[in-house]
Amino acid sequence: xxxxxxxxxxxxxxxIDYVRLSLTDRCDFRCVYCMSEEMTFLPRKQILxxxxxxxxxxxxxxxxxxxIRLTGGEPLVRNNVMSLxxxxxxxxxxxxxxxxxxxxxxxxxAGPLRDAxxxxxxxxxxxxxxxxxxxxxxxxKLEQVLKGVExxxxxxxxxxxxxxxxxxxxNDHEIxxxxxxxxxxxxxxxxxxxMPLGEISDHERMxxxxxxxxxxxxxxxxxxxxxxxxxxxxxxxxxxxxGEQSKVGFISPVSHNFCESCNRVRVTVEGRLLLCLxxxxxxxxxxxxxxxxxxxxxxxxxxxxxxxxKPLRHYFYDEEQPQIVRFMNMTGG
Numbered sequence: 001x002x003x004x005x006x007x008x009x010x011x012x013x014x015x016i017d018y019v020r021l022s023l024t025d026r027c028d029f030r031c032v033y034c035m036s037e038e039m040t041f042l043p044r045k046q047i048l049x050x051x052x053x054x055x056x057x058x059x060x061x062x063x064x065x066x067x068i069r070l071t072g073g074e075p076l077v078r079n080n081v082m083s084l085x086x087x088x089x090x091x092x093x094x095x096x097x098x099x100x101x102x103x104x105x106x107x108x109x110a111g112p113l114r115d116a117x118x119x120x121x122x123x124x125x126x127x128x129x130x131x132x133x134x135x136x137x138x139x140x141k142l143e144q145v146l147k148g149v150e151x152x153x154x155x156x157x158x159x160x161x162x163x164x165x166x167x168x169x170x171n172d173h174e175i176x177x178x179x180x181x182x183x184x185x186x187x188x189x190x191x192x193x194x195m196p197l198g199e200i201s202d203h204e205r206m207x208x209x210x211x212x213x214x215x216x217x218x219x220x221x222x223x224x225x226x227x228x229x230x231x232x233x234x235x236x237x238x239x240x241x242x243g244e245q246s247k248v249g250f251i252s253p254v255s256h257n258f259c260e261s262c263n264r265v266r267v268t269v270e271g272r273l274l275l276c277l278x279x280x281x282x283x284x285x286x287x288x289x290x291x292x293x294x295x296x297x298x299x300x301x302x303x304x305x306x307x308x309x310k311p312l313r314h315y316f317y318d319e320e321q322p323q324i325v326r327f328m329n330m331t332g333g
């Protein structure tokens with residue numbers, strides 16, 4: 001078996017040291033770009049148990065992965081989730097434990113998450129207008145999320161970042177307001193292009209997708225920004241804001257393909273090791289976990305072999321490629 005530090009290398013020479021684990025497909029929001037308003041979630045028997053998720057996390061760290069992001073759905077709505085997070089936080093070799101959340105549970109959970117070893121936290125926030133926020137999330141309460149953000153800031157995470165998906169004609173007029181809010185709290189913000197994952201009825205994605213070049217132009221009307229070499233776990237390309245502590249990032253999977261430097265894979269809530277966000281290449285870990293639950297070496301070997309099917313890149317909006325039918329809540333961030 002290859003040495004752990006170099007075990008997860010795909011056929012394109014990319015070293016995989018970052019895994020995103022989905023803890024649940026369920027969420028207390030129904031964001032218009034993420035899922036359908038009337039969602040059917042997976043039966044309990046089809047999703048990985050907390051013990052199975054832990055086994056997957058442990059196997060990856062033994063193979064040299066040093067960054068794990070916990071995602072959903074909304075990861076913090078899963079029952080007994082803190083016990084899992086505490087166990088993952090104690091894994092040897094794990095340098096960073098990260099979390100992506102909609103912020104709804106942070107008022108009560110930010111402190112325990114920091115104590116459990118979560119280093120960085122990303123919080124989705126697409127509007128600062130309560131009515132617009134409710135419309136975009138369908139069920140969310142802005143005041144609850146803003147209190148969660150403030151509690152997280154007070155908890156002292158190494159880094160907090162807001163994630164904002166900008167939709168044309170919906171919240172594109174709030175770009176500067178969102179940026180000012182992040183600056184006021186001394187935290188970072190990333191603007192994310194809407195990705196074509198799952199068939200939605202609320203809007204046509206091609207009509208609402210705002211490129212990050214357009215977002216950047218709007219920001220430059222108000223702030224001087226300069227690109228910096230900022231090493232993070234994910235694909236954000238960061239800029240410093242003149243005179244401010246906060247950084248602004250851009251995640252541009254549609255307009256600027258960043259696949260050449262991809263260092264990550266995902267494990268979906270039903271146990272699929274997904275090798276790329278933008279297509280369906282995957283390996284079933286759930287069957288192995290349930291047929292041979294104590295065979296850790298086979299689990300690790302299966303993960304190693306799966307690296308060979310990691311594609312060079314994704315093809316969002318390419319007519320020759322199949323439509324991605326899974327929703328983002330199934331994917332794991």
